[in-house]
C-alpha cells in the first residue's frame with residue numbers, strides 16, 4: 728500500500744495568501760504590508776549593513792516572500808535567499824517579486840525542517856511568523872537547522888505573535904490560516920534557541936500601536952521592553 732502524501736498546509740493558501748489581513752480587526756490596524764514593514768524597519772535599524780549589499784540573508788519559512796520584498800523596497804541590498812515547506816508559497820514568492828527589484832531571491836523547498844543550504848552560509852537568518860505553525864515537537868529540529876546554516880558571529884532573528892496580548896489571541900482564533908496555530912511566547916523561543924546553541928539573546932516587543940500609523944513608531948520604540956506588544960523579536964547572536 729502506498730503512503731498518502733499530505734501536502735503542506737500553506738499550499739492551499741498560497742494563491743490568495745494575504746497574511747491574514749481578511750480579519751476585520753487586523754485590517755483596522757493597517758494593510759498587509761504595513762505589518763511586514765514594522766519588522767523590516769526594525770531589521771534595518773538592527774542590521775545597517777543590509778544597505779551595503781554585503782550580507783547574505785536567509786528568510787526561513789519565507790512564504791510568498793513579503794519580508795524580503797518589503798526590505799528590498801526600503802533599500803536593503805542584501806543577497807536574499809528563502810526557503811519554505813510549501814512549494815506553492817515559493818511559487819507565489821517568485822511570481823510576486825517585482826521585476827524592478829532585479830532577479831528574484833533564490834528559493835529552496837525544505838524537507839521538513841531541513842534545507843539544502845550549506846553549513847554556516849548565512850550572515851543573517853530571519854524566521855518570521857513561522858514557529859507558531861510548526862507543531863511543538865518539531866520545533867527543536869527547526870532551531871537546530873537555523874543554527875546549522877548561520878555562520879559564527881551571525882545573527883538570527885525570530886519574529887512571532889505575542890500570546891500575552893489579548894487582541895492577538897482574539898485575531899488568531901478567527902483567522903483561517905491560523906486554524907492550527909500554537910502560539911509561543913518569547914521565553915519559549917529563547918529556551919528553544921538556547922537548547923540548540925550558545926547564543927547571546929535580546930528581546931524587543933513590537934506593535935503597541937497600529938502598524939498603519941507608522942508615525943507612532945517612536946511610541947513603540949519607547950515601549951520595546953514591555954512584554955505586551957502584539958509581536959516580539961528575539962535577536963540571537965552566534966558566538967564568533
Ligand SMILES: C[S@@+](CC[C@H](N)C(=O)[O-])C[C@H]1O[C@@H](n2cnc3c(N)ncnc32)[C@H](O)[C@@H]1O
Nearest residue numbers: 737788789790793812813816855856857860861
Ligand atoms: C504565516 S506564513 C509567514 C510567511 C512569512 N515568513 C511572512 O512573515 O510573511 C507561515 C509560513 O510558514 C511556513 N511553514 C510552516 N511550517 C513550516 C516549517 N516547519 N518550516 C518552514 N516553514 C514552515 C508556511 O508554509 C508558511 O509559508
